[in-house]
Amino acid sequence: MRRLGGVLAAAVLCTTAAACTNAPPPPLVPKTEAPVITTTGPKVTEIVVGVDDVAGGYNPHSLAAQSPITTALSSLLLPSPFRPGNDGAPQLDRNLMVSAKVTKAEPFTVTYTIRKDASWSDSAPIAAEDFYYLWQRMRTEPGVVDPAGYRLINNISAREGGKVVEVAFGKPFPGWRSLFSNLLPAHLLKDAPGTWSNVLATGFPATAGPFQVRSLDEPRGEVVLERSDRYWEVPTTLDRVVIRRATHSQMAESLSKGDNQAALLRADAADVNLLKTIEQVTTQPVPRNEVVQVLLRPASTQLKDVKVRKAVLAALDREALIASGTQSGPSASFRADSYVVPPSRAGYAKSITANTLDAALSDQLLTESGFVKSAGGWQKDGKPLKLRIAAPEKSEPYVSLANRIKVQLKDRGIDSEVVTPTAEDLFSKELVESNLDIAVVPRVDAGDSAAALASEFGCAGDAPDGATPSPGNPAGFCDPALQSDIDAALNGKALLSDVLARVEPLIAAQAVSVPLFQVVDLLGVLPTMVSGVGTGAPLAGVLSDAPEWRRLDK
Secondary structure, eight states: OHHHHHHHHHHTTTSSTGGGSOOOOOOOOOOOOOOOOOTTSOOOOEEEEEESOOOSOOOTTBGGGOSHHHHHHHHHHSOOSEEEOTTSOEEEOTTTEEEEEEEEETTEEEEEEEOTTOBOTTSOBOOHHHHHHHHHHHHHOSSBSOOTTGGGEEEEEEEGGGTEEEEEESSOOTTGGGTTOSOOOHHHHTTSSSOGGGTTSSSOSOOOSSEEEEEEETTTTEEEEEEOTTOSSOOOSOSEEEEEEOOHHHHHHHHHHTSOSEEEEOOOHHHHHHHHTSTTOEEEEEEEEEEEEEEEOTTSSTTOSHHHHHHHHHHOOHHHHHHHHHTTSGGGGOBOOSSSSOTTSTTOOOOOOSOOOOHHHHHHHHHHTTOEEETTEEEETTEEOEEEEEOOTTOTTHHHHHHHHHHHHHHTTOEEEEEOOOHHHIIIIIHHHSOOOEEEEEEEOOSOHHHHHHHHHSOOOBOTTSSSBOOOOTTOOOOHHHHHHHHHHHTTSSOHHHHHHHHHHHHHHHTOEEEEEEEEEEEEEOTTTEESOSOOSTTTOGGGGGGGOEESOO
């Protein structure tokens, strides 16, 4: 593998002068204020979208960076060989690709042919090095989204100046179309100082699409995207898209005045009613690719015993957690009653039919596990049972739910504390190195449910070349008895629906995961002012259709 990597580096990665110089990478997009539009210049056609936040961390491959703004920006600024169609199925993006198809059965090989005119905003071509860089990072970095498919790849080679990419797998992978979405500019990132956690932390060093970043001002809460002069395909009808942070009341006011033409917010029942009062505003739910889940981690010392995990599970009131987290907003209609497939995706089937709360069972299981209940709580061998509950800092509904879990556990005499590390520390360090017992975190869907099953509940094993052990899943869970079924779904030897019917009851019996609900935002639009602004393709985000948006009043 090292020799093949060297060949690729020498023969492919130097396809442009920019990729083979020692010059430092160009600075990230400056955090400048939005430009002032003068009345003497040409009239600018723009659409303004209100959002909850534009917080930094825009790497769509990092669990720590998941947010509507990350999804929005990556869908417009980063290239993908396949994009979800209206039915959610991946479709070849012919704005980027000439073709992508399986060209060999043994070894299972997929050949991608990239358009010769497809390039990054700094004029470097989109090429094999971008595929190679993403593969290397996704198979070895902790806290990435659905790495299982990338770990099946044995080698990436290139021809025709890097525009033809051959990806050889160790095993068949029917879900290969879900790979290599949101490619990153390898020529700027592979030798840049810092680590994977710094990739797209504050902006985009280069983009490739119909829009480019005019300004990204996180403190001010505004991102301005404008039509890209370097885009090789049909230009957008809009000059500019402005994404602006605001409170929910501010969004409602801006919509009522026409200052904003759309708003995307995580809404509760009051917010739903608020938007309904605005004349001419239409609303639609927009499911994120994000399911809220509670992980009871077998990797922790306190919860390594399945009987203790079952006792803690029986102390939790899942119904109350769902009600608390959704606040009767759009997410309330998207209960996650499956351990793998999100409610909004094809193939979703309920496997959870009852509440988790069973106070008598919880007490019984703890007693059977050697714990004794006293006025101070549960103890075993003189040591108290105290659990550490983690949620990503300042991230809702995760922090609120972690605190609600603490209250529920206290009601059963189980002591606990809530810790809120930064999202980056939580996924890249705390869930890898430390002894967290419970984690309230997102399960992110990257497009292939078989890969999601393997990534969330499979045993990681070693990288294909044996050089680097692959990081474990966030729960620290591995059951060899399940692995053959998980591998069969991943490699296409068995239907996913059949595998889930066998595996999900076994996952439930292990008391590892408590899925709650899919996070669903609310989109408000002024159809008298704009057309084409809708929910976007499933799990692709509202801004995925922005190249087709139009202003009607200008």
